[in-house]
Amino acid sequence: MATPSMEDYLERIYKLIDEKGYARVSDIAEGLEVHPSSVTKMIQKLDKDNYLIYEKYRGLMLTPKGKKMGKRLVERHQLLENFLTIIGVQEDNIYKDVEGIEHHLSWDSITCIETLVEYFRRDPGRTDELLNVRKELEADN
Amino acid sequence: MATPSMEDYLERIYKLIDEKGYARVSDIAEGLEVHPSSVTKMIQKLDKDNYLIYEKYRGLMLTPKGKKMGKRLVERHQLLENFLTIIGVQEDNIYKDVEGIEHHLSWDSITCIETLVEYFRRDPGRTDELLNVRKELEADN
């Protein structure tokens, strides 16, 4: 099982490879706001757990396992951002909240949230009605 | 700011006082599945942070701050359980997921989830429609 931090690294690495074709230590470090030496250490851990193949000074390649997991992690993060956006959470809170909760939800829960997001996507009227509920609750207090 | 573990202790303490009128070290320990010495230590920390007033061998009393926070924590936990239940997460996953995410959501997010739960509560037809979306998605794959 990957720790929260391992997931954050893997997520970032997958995204970098997806967008730029490669993931350098310095880019990972910058993205996660840690020092490069921390990245090297974590990469070695991810290698040991077979998420990627690492060659010193040569870069890294995600294994099938790492690719699959990375993809899921990136999608999960995006899904949760969408979810919080839909239910009306303030922009400035979303990223931090997602960074926190993403590591603590079962895949069962993720699937259910996916369904929920799709539910609101299919009929924008539903979002309007949700907003109405919100307004009523605010008026009440 | 309280750490996740501090929140878990405070939540449990509030609940015990609410249900039995008092919170003994051994009950707290049992509920959280830790040793009594761990409880004593954490109680001292909570005392230092003014969530409660602690007298050795005499028990503890929540301060207004502690009461207020404890109440919010218990309600937050319950809300999140309701939320996951509504969207169709399996019983067996709910407790663990809630235990994890509850510490990582802003109060803004909590409020929005409250609204969402109320949205489904007001019209059970909405839950049915959500279930329909789910079935369609399942049929698709």
Next chain:
DNA sequence: GGGGAAATAAAGCAATGGCTACGCCTAGCA
């Protein structure tokens, strides 16, 4: 007053993951 249960203190441990300092590699330029 004594026995036993409950609570506390002290010490230490393990996991995690960050940082600093310094040394090593290599791409790319001179």
Next chain:
DNA sequence: TGCTAGGCGTAGCCATTGCTTTATTTCCCC
């Protein structure tokens, strides 16, 4: 082709968190 700057890696260290073990203290009730 050799140098070197900057990227990368290693080693050692530290902070945090929260738990355990063990030993001692206190309380309560007989």
